[in-house]
Amino acid sequence: MVTFNYETDFKLDNENLLEYWIDTVVSNHDFSIGEINYIFCDDVYLHKLNVDFLQHDTLTDVISFDNTLGKLVSGDIYISVERVAENAIEFKETFIDELHRVMIHGVLHYMGYKDKSEEEISKMRAAENKALLAFK
Structure with a gap:
């Protein structure tokens, strides 16, 4: 089960679609979803x-x-x-695309992807990009 929690005024418009997408990405890696909680907050939090x-x-x-x-x-x-939002501007991405990348980034960590070395970052980015393409 995927839940979405908000510690700020921000709200997702399409929780059901995002939950389906996350479940699909997890399943495509031969994992299953237990309990994933997203908490959307601000910088201070x-x-x-x-x-x-x-x-x-x-x-x-x-x-x-x-x-x-x-x-x-x-x-x-x-x-x-x-x-x-700031990273989206810096990376010349839409806010939604950057948000989806960050959302799936956390899940990919749970499935063993790392991002400390250049090689790990490259593998993480490839997995993020594949997941993002599956959402579009």
Whole structure:
């Protein structure tokens, strides 16, 4: 089950379609969805989590807390809507495309994708792009 929670005025328009898309991406990787919670927030909210739980005193667009067990994908994905909007401008993307990339990025982490080395980043980007194409 995928749930969408809001700690800001932002609201998704198409929760059911997004849930179907996320489930499809997870299934295509031979995983199943357990419980994925998206929490949409602002920079202040996510910065506090970043400092308190990860000891990173920086702004970020997404933080994923992974509760995956085996092939059952579960966790909490916190997304700063403010940071996504700024990144969309910087990367010359639409807000929606950047939001979808960040949303699936967290799920891909749960399925073993990493993004610390150049090789890992390349694999993550390829998986993100494939997932984004499946949504369009």
